[in-house]
Amino acid sequence: MSTTGSSNPEYVNARVRARRAALFNDDEYRKLVRMGPAEIARYMEESEYKREINELGSRHSGVDLIEYSLNRNLAKHFNDLLGFSEGRIYDLIARYLRKFDAWNIKTVLRGVYSEASREEIDTDLIRAGEFDESFINRLLEASTIEDVITTLDGTIFGDPLEAAFEDFEETGVLVPLENAVDRTFYEELLADLPSSEPIDLYREFLEAEIDFRNARNALRLARSGTDIDPADYFIEGGQLFKARELDALVQDPEQLLTRIRDSSYGRELSGPLDELEAADSLIEFEHALESVLLKYSRRLGNVYPLSICPIIAYILMKEREVENIRAIARGREAGLSETEIEQELVIL
Amino acid sequence: MSLELASEFGNVVLQAGEAGGPALSELGAAAIAVGLAAFGAGYSQRAIGAAAVGAMAENEDLFARGLILTVLPETLVILALLVVILLL
Structure with missing residues (x-):
């Protein structure tokens, strides 16, 4: 666990792949969507989350139990990642x-x-x-x-x-x-960031994440119609926006959408963008952004199998799983229908 | 340091040449061939071994498979030995 010395991407990747295989798949999500909070907790007890559910079971119950176990499991896995990686990969x-x-x-x-x-x-x-x-x-x-x-x-x-x-x-x-x-x-x-081919792709991916975050913030600001200065929320480092232009773009949502459509992300985002213009629902567009990012990271992982890319893909997928299960549990608690909950999920 | 060694090595080769025979005897060439093959195998085993141990740490049932994958590059050395034995 240090930043010096040689790097061990092979070891980390082997472990990450095994953990990635333990993530829930579509079928399991479909099962979970039909369960109540107590059943979800029981289902989790028989899976990857066994230890956390048992540890926290005496202190919390219901949806809180699910949520805290999810967070604790996420923390355990990510700490492990930092624990067994060395050198540059760390x-x-x-x-x-x-x-x-x-x-x-x-x-x-x-x-x-x-x-x-x-x-x-x-x-x-x-x-x-x-x-x-x-x-x-x-x-x-x-x-x-x-x-x-x-x-x-x-x-x-x-x-x-x-x-x-x-x-x-x-x-x-x-x-x-x-x-x-x-x-x-x-x-x-x-x-x-050091420069090599996989790391350049990693940088591109991080820039995409920053771009998407800026796009989301800009769209939210444009929707809310408040007079907050968008530059306050602007994150440097992306390719899509510059801090100066953002102000004008937030004032003019049409132009903002055109800007996203014309960018290099336009092809992947054109479907969701059409929907956004038609249905006017920002949530679905945000989910679409997330799934594009997930797919992007997965593709990078396949291009460079022994680099940082599959590890980042795993981190994103794990975060997504935690959010999906939380959405299911909270949705069931609030009495949402199955279709409504399914809309909240981002499944690849 | 390495430069000095190189010139030293050159001297030895030259002297050997003056003595009449080839710079490298057949046995010496065979030793280098096997050595290089073993080095290649070792280099590839470094990565495979690390990955195999990582997979085993997640799932102990993978021990046999990991072992097989780790020793696969060993065939390189066996091939080199075979070639050398046939040639000598």
């Missing part, structure tokens, strides 16, 4: 998994801001990133926003957060801090 995986560090920091910030108890914050964390247990405990012990930021000093998030802290003190809302965390994550993601 660096590449860690870059992506810092997403969860960012998530945890935001959760802690929000928890401290809303004065939630330590246990409440604790259950919402996903311990999948690079931060280890003792560091997360130190974060949880912080009682003010300032403490949290001081604790983060020395990590990649330290300096940007300190810079954003002034804004926070002036405005009293968390948005500047959260934006600083997100932006640092994406900047670090693409910074100093």
